[in-house]
Every structure is written in structure tokens, then in C-alpha cells.
């Protein structure tokens with residue numbers, strides 16, 4: 040429905056609110072439910088007041104298409120990216136305009152599938168390290184939270200893929216500093232009044248320390264790569280070699296922004312997707328059996344990177360199970376844009392400065408777009424059904440010019456991690472519990488309590 044203001048502006052409809060902070064208390068408590076329930080109640084796009092800001096949650100495919108595709112140049116990355124910018128600097132995720140365009144052209148080829156596939160041996164090694172840790176868990180038989188384990192795997196992969204293999208001494212510190220940075224960004228992003236990062240509050244001081252250490256490590260690795268002592272297969276090596284049409288290369292400062300961006304953007308998102316997939320498989324034994332049947336076609340060789348490389352294209356149903364987990368639980372649950380100029384839609388207008396939120400979580404669960412939307416069913420993602428699906432129903436990696444550059448890397452990594460876990464362990468979800476969605480920068484399950492045991496044939500082989 041359209042609402043006309045006293046000045047004749049056409050506005051999106053939204054709830055009338057008595058609380059001075061609007062729906063901000065609900066947003067702090069559970070943003071996913073707030074967005075989803077309002078999209079349901081208003082049957083589509085809706086306006087919500089969060090403290091002093093009006094937020095336009097766009098749901099209807101033609102509204103989203105206008106913002107992300109047809110009028111994309113009228114928008115810039117939104118407010119949620121400002122806090123990230125403070126941590127990362129103007130890298131691909133947070134920059135706009137000419138800088139973003141130039142960087143996108145330089146960076147995208149480095150993430151091409153053929154390059155990412157050269158990282159499979161590294162992913163297999165990281166999964167082996169995760170299995171060594173998990174073997175100890177399986178031996179003691181106690182229940183534990185799976186989430187930190189798969190997050191550790193994802194951090195291991197992204198740090199080594201981006202910076203090179205030789206990181207053993209500093210990896211835990213990098214992980215810890217990235218986590219501190221993420222937690223600051225989360226606080227800063229969702230505060231009704233944002234405290235300037237320069238003020239010496241305890242939280243800001245922690246951020247500055249983490250940021251300083253991250254800069255130091257990343258600058259050292261860049262320095263080594265410049266003097267060709269670094270790993271020549273790393274993503275950083277590809278970025279150092281990248282040139283645009285005019286022969287321009289990235290300087291060290293820009294490289295640092297980009298490297299930090301990849302460490303952050305490629306860590307919790309991918310770990311979250313793997314954790315959610317395992318959770319859904321444990322709750323859906325018939326699906327798990329079909330996934331296992333594919334993986335068990337390689338009974339004792341999923342330790343060999345060459346076998347894994349050959350196996351990946353055959354894990355077709357497994358891929359569907361991952362796609363479906365990312366439908367119900369998209370790690371990037373929402374992203375934002377700010378209007379740079381006036382934009383007219385079918386039943387409302389946006390003024391310069393208007394805040395737009397687009398939520399894969401909402402669109403991927405709405406009953407007008409999906410049958411039985413809350414049921415986990417990987418067969419929604421057969422090739423035929425993918426081809427027949429209209430746009431803006433499913434977009435866990437975004438859409439348009441800003442489509443995630445790490446998509447191939449993430450999807451390969453999740454399949455490698457999943458296959459190597461399921462080929463070795465039986466996983467029991469403790470008490471069959473329901474897990475809470477935990478929408479921070481990424482939507483991470485909180486917690487996934489499991490018990491592990493080595494599978495019978497693995498135990499027999501190793502006896």
C-alpha cells in the first residue's frame with residue numbers, strides 16, 4: 040500500500056509505532072524475525088523506523104532489481120558498510136565509484152574457478168587438520184559445539200589461500216584479531232548512536248590494538264611477496280601480478296585493504312554455511328543418507344587432493360543440500376544500500392539518503408515465492424528447477440555488479456569440508472535440539488551441540 044505524506048511524497052507503508060525508538064528494540068532482540076514478520080504482514084516491501092532512521096526493506100523482485108541492477112548507479116553501499124570500512128579500509132566490499140570499479144576489474148580474475156581449483160590441496164590439508172582436532176573429540180565421546188571447529192577450518196583456508204601457506208606461527212593471532220574486529224563492527228553498526236572510533240573507550244582501544252596487529256602481519260606478508268619470498272600460489276601473489284587496461288597495479292596500502300577484506304568476508308560466511316548444512320543434514324536423515332551415498336562412492340581416498348578434485352563434480356546432490364541450507368540460513372542475511380538521488384518505484388519514491396535493506400533471509404523464506412518454505416528439501420535445487428526459478432527468490436551471494444567474488448571458493452570449500460567430515464564421522468545432534476539463528480555480520484548457528492564417532496569402516500581400517 041502507498042502512504043501519501045502531507046507534502047505529497049509517496050511512501051512505503053509500515054507499522055505505526057509508539058516507542059520513541061520505533062522498532063529498534065525488536066531489531067536488537069531479533070532482526071530476522073522483525074524483517075520476516077513485517078514482510079509477511081505487509082505482503083512485500085515495507086518501511087520500518089529504527090531509532091531515528093527510516094529503513095526500506097525491499098522484498099518485491101521488481102523493487103530489488105531496480106536497486107541492484109537497472110538503477111544500480113543511483114545507489115551506494117549502505118550504512119552497514121561504514122563501520123566495516125573503519126576496520127578494513129576502502130577495499131572491494133566497502134568502496135564505491137571509480138575505486139570500486141577499478142578494483143573489481145583487477146580482483147575478479149584472481150577468483151576465477153580455474154584459480155580456485157588450485158586451492159583444493161590446501162583445503163584438503165585444512166580439513167585434515169580439522170579432522171585431527173575432531174578425532175580427539177570423537178575419542179572422548181563428550182558433546183561439544185561444532186561451530187568453533189568449522190570456523191577454525193574456514194579461517195585456516197581463507198588465511199592460507201589469501202596470504203600463502205607459511206603462517207603457522209601467526210594464524211591464531213590473526214583469527215583472534217579478526218574476531219575482535221568483527222565484534223566491534225557489530226556493536227558499532229547496531230548502536231542507535233554511534234560513538235566515533237577515535238574516542239578512547241575500552242572497545243575502541245581493543246579495536247585499535249587488533250587493527251594494528253592485523254596491519255603489521257598483512258604488511259609483512261605483502262613485503263615478503265614483493266621480494267618474491269612469499270608463496271607464489273597465493274591469492275596475494277595473483278593480486279600483486281594483476282594489471283588493469285592502463286597497466287596500473289595495486290599499491291601496498293590498497294593491497295592491505297583488499298587482503299583484510301577477504302579475511303573477513305571469506306571466514307564466518309563460509310564457516311556458517313558449513314555449520315548450517317551439517318545441522319540440517321543431522322535433522323533430515325533421509326537427505327543425509329543420499330549425501331552419504333555420493334560421498335561413499337570414494338570409500339578410502341578422500342584424503343588425496345586429486346581424488347577430491349575428481350570427486351567434487353560428482354557430488355551433485357551434496358551441492359543441492361548445501362544450496363538448500365543456504366536458502367533457509369543465508370550467512371549474509373541482509374545487505375544495504377543508500378540512495379544517492381531520487382528514485383521512483385511503482386508505489387513509492389526514495390529520496391537521496393534513503394536507506395534500503397535487501398534480505399536473502401526474507402526472500403528465501405516467503406510463502407509467495409516458495410512452497411512449504413520452512414521445509415528443508417534439497418530437490419528444490421535440481422538443474423531444471425534452478426532454470427525455471429524467477430529472479431530475486433534465491434540470492435545468498437547477492438546479485439548484480441556486487442555479486443560475491445568469493446562464491447566459487449566458498450562453494451568448493453564447503454563441499455570439501457563436508458565430504459571429508461561425513462566420510463569419517465557419524466554425527467549425532469545432541470537432543471535433536473533446535474538451533475538459534477545468530478545474525479551478527481553473518482548468520483551463524485548458535486550453538487550446534489553434537490557428539491562424534493568414527494564411522495564403523497573407518498574404525499575397522501584403523502584398528
Ligand code: HEM
Nearest residue numbers: 131132301304305308309312371374436437441443445449
Ligand atoms: C558462503 C560464503 C559467502 C557468502 C554467503 C557471501 C555473500 C556475499 C554477498 C551477499 C555479497 C554481496 C553484498 C552486497 O551486494 O552488498 C558478497 C560480496 C563480497 N564477498 Fe562474499 N560471501 C561468501 C564468501 C566469500 C569469500 C570466500 C570471499 C573472499 C575470500 C568473499 C568476498 C566478498 C567480497 C570482496 C565482496 C564484495 C564484492 C563487491 O562489492 O564487488 N565472500 N558476498
